[in-house]
Amino acid sequence: MAERAARIDAFLARAGWADASRVPLAGDASARSYMRLTRDGDRAILMDAPPATCGPQTAFFQIGDRLSQAGLSVPACLARDDDLGLFLLEDLGDLVLARLIAHEPQHELSLYAAATDALVHLQRNVGIDGLPRYGPDEMATAIRPAWQFHVGGGEPSRRWLDLEDHLRALLHAHDAGPVAVHRDYHAENLLWLPDRVGIKRLGMLDFQDAVAGHPAYDLASLLQDARRDLAPGIEDDMIRRFVRAVGGTEDRFRAAYALQAIQRHLRILGIFSRLAAQRGKPGYLALMPRVWRDLQRDLAHPVAAPLKPLIRDLVPPPQGAA
Structure with missing residues (x-):
């Protein structure tokens, strides 16, 4: 710890921020940590991502x-040391959409509209080009953490592999041309920047896991x-807004949206269970009943009929789920 602190001090000195005050900020699900720096009225964020635990941040x-380059607002890099994992x-400020809505709920609809338009x-x-593919084959395999960490682990059962196969087939049947997918697009990773104009008023964070995938994936992440x-009606309003913008039929889009959401919910059940058990982050368990509730809503869509009995028999509801 002392050695890391000394390296941070040296890095900030090289960057001209040695005398800045430092306030730790809440981190994310990764091993990265963040600190807000203030110096003579200016502010910056120190991202501490040790390569040994976080890997490269390329x-x-x-x-x-x-x-x-596409005209979206993301944090600019002011200084970096890739070898040390210090950036x-x-x-971009404190107006995270989730917190802003909590204090000013009257703006929820307009903020979700801005997030949908930015998407x-x-x-x-x-x-x-160059983004990892996150298509039907990859997505079906990616629910495996639900088996490993939420269901109980070990070698997947034949029934679990059947679930993956059915999900893969449905995702293929409702696939669309791949687009850039943020992959963690939700109200905690989006900021409101009122001093900017147009599409730049929405700031984006935690985009490093971007992939090439289905157009509905990020919208499902945002709205579920x-x-x-979300306040009643916003999800339906934003689905219609999105479909009007991108084209196509709403019925077909809603089927694909349900499948994308089901895959995401299953994976999240596994990831949250792993974070609680292996990373000492039990707070994620409190989120799982909501994930389960939304999973059940999506399974009610007719497109999910082949998945519903398998998930019912294989995936136990998390503690606290209704």
Whole structure:
């Protein structure tokens, strides 16, 4: 710890922020940590991502450059040391959508409209060259953490493999041309920037895991948020808004949307269970009843009929689920 602190001090001195005050900020599900720096009225964010535990952060900056070039707001990099995993970033402020809505709920609809419009802009203007593919085959395999950490682990049963096969087939049947997918697009990773104009008023964070995937994936992530409930009607309004912007039929889109959401919910059940058991983060368990509730809503869509009995028999409801 002392050695790491000394390296941080030296990095900030090289960047001209040695005398800045430092306030730790809440982190995310990764091993990264964040600190707000204040110096003579200026602010910046220190991202501490030790390579031994966090790996290289190359994707963060590569994807950030793509988003910025497309006219979207992401934190600019002010200084970096990739070998140490220390990065000084632009501070986009505190107006995280989830917190802003909690204090000013009257703005929820307009903020979700802005987030939906920014998503449409992202999909139209950010290319997929070089992004990892997250298509039906990859998505079906990616629910395996639910078996490993939520159901009980060990070698997957034949029935579990059947579930993956059925999900894969349905995802293929309702696939669409791949677009750039943020992959963690929700109200805790989006900020409101009132001093900017147009699409730039929405700031984006945690985009380093971007992939090439289905247009409905990020919308499902936004509107079926594991961390918060949306006011009644907003989900339907935003689905219609999105479909009007991108084209196609609403019925077909809603079928694909349900399947994308089901896959995401199953994976999240596994990831949250793993974070609680292996990373000492039991707070994620409190979010799982909401994930389960939304999973049941999506399973009620007719497109999910082949999945419903398998999930009912294989996946136990989390503690506290209704």
